[in-house]
Amino acid sequence: MAKVLHIFTAPDHGAPMVSHQQVIVHTDTGIEGDRYFPAASRQGPDNQLTLIEIENIEAFNAAFGRQMQPDAPRRNVVTSGIRLNELCGQQFRVGPLLLEGIELCEPCRLFKIRTYPEALEFFMGKAGLRTRVLEGGALGIGDPIGRMV
Numbered sequence: 001m002a003k004v005l006h007i008f009t010a011p012d013h014g015a016p017m018v019s020h021q022q023v024i025v026h027t028d029t030g031i032e033g034d035r036y037f038p039a040a041s042r043q044g045p046d047n048q049l050t051l052i053e054i055e056n057i058e059a060f061n062a063a064f065g066r067q068m069q070p071d072a073p074r075r076n077v078v079t080s081g082i083r084l085n086e087l088c089g090q091q092f093r094v095g096p097l098l099l100e101g102i103e104l105c106e107p108c109r110l111f112k113i114r115t116y117p118e119a120l121e122f123f124m125g126k127a128g129l130r131t132r133v134l135e136g137g138a139l140g141i142g143d144p145i146g147r148m149v
Contacts, residue, residue, distance in 0.1 A: 003080055004078075008075070008076055009034040009076065021140060022139065022140040031048075031139075048130075048133045049099060051076065051094075051131065053078075053128075057070060060122050073127060074111075079145055084128060085104060090147065092146060097136060107120050107124065111123065
């Protein structure tokens, strides 16, 4: 079953990520307490909620003998059991939320600096998904992730 493993926010740009058991996510504005909240007033919908697969973090660690932690990529939600790239351009549910995948997150120079030099190349095409929040709610660890039918 696809589910939410971790939820993170950062109160400001460059601040350490904070782990949560549950967060409140607002339609069209993102996660309360996150550096991009409210996203609609800052840089548009691409920073409302970001996701990354634990499988890609684990694959990186296995390939390079590293110990990248789930918060290191600085995505809001770490998922398990679903291929996020396939959700780009699609609507899907994460717990009570209705999200729309709007574009892939690509690693940037800061991603490489904050993690490991090999990360930039490794995570091309698999560094996560940016989403627009179509319906908000309380998102928690263990919430299911499902495609719309």
